[in-house]
Amino acid sequence: MRGPVLVGFDPSMEIRNPYAGALKLTAFIAAGAAALAVGAVLAGSALGMKGVALLGMSVGVIALICSLMMLGILWFAGWMEQRGIRALLAGDCWAHWSYGAEEWSRFTADE
Numbered sequence: 001m002r003g004p005v006l007v008g009f010d011p012s013m014e015i016r017n018p019y020a021g022a023l024k025l026t027a028f029i030a031a032g033a034a035a036l037a038v039g040a041v042l043a044g045s046a047l048g049m050k051g052v053a054l055l056g057m058s059v060g061v062i063a064l065i066c067s068l069m070m071l072g073i074l075w076f077a078g079w080m081e082q083r084g085i086r087a088l089l090a091g092d093c094w095a096h097w098s099y100g101a102e103e104w105s106r107f108t109a110d111e
Contacts, residue, residue, distance in 0.1 A: 015085050017078035026070050033063035 017023065040056020043049075088094065099107065 015082045015089075017075075018081045018085075019074045019078040023071065023074050023078070026067055026074060030064055030067035030071065033060050033067055036060035037064065 037057045037060025040060060041053050044051075044053020044056060
């Protein structure tokens with residue numbers, strides 16, 4: 001069911017991902033996690049501390065995996081929000097119901 005279309009709405013206009021800021025921050029965290037893993041391996045190997053290298057690499061890889069998963073989740077959620085906003089602005093209703101004649105007459109009588 002279509003409702004009223006927003007006046008002045010251009011269907012070709014770009015709807016920005018509402019989670020764009022969170023996506024950028026998560027990408028920055030993912031890059032930092034990858035840098036931590038690589039840096040820990042290089043520093044630990046150069047200093048002969050294999051335990052430090054393994055710990056740093058483990059923490060960095062886990063943070064990188066979590067960040068990449070979060071990037072996917074945020075992108076998908078933002079894509080769904082964009083679709084919903086675009087549909088709402090185009091006039092699609094979020095909810096639609098109809099009243100029977102008896103219900104409608106009771107409602108109008110109360111008004």
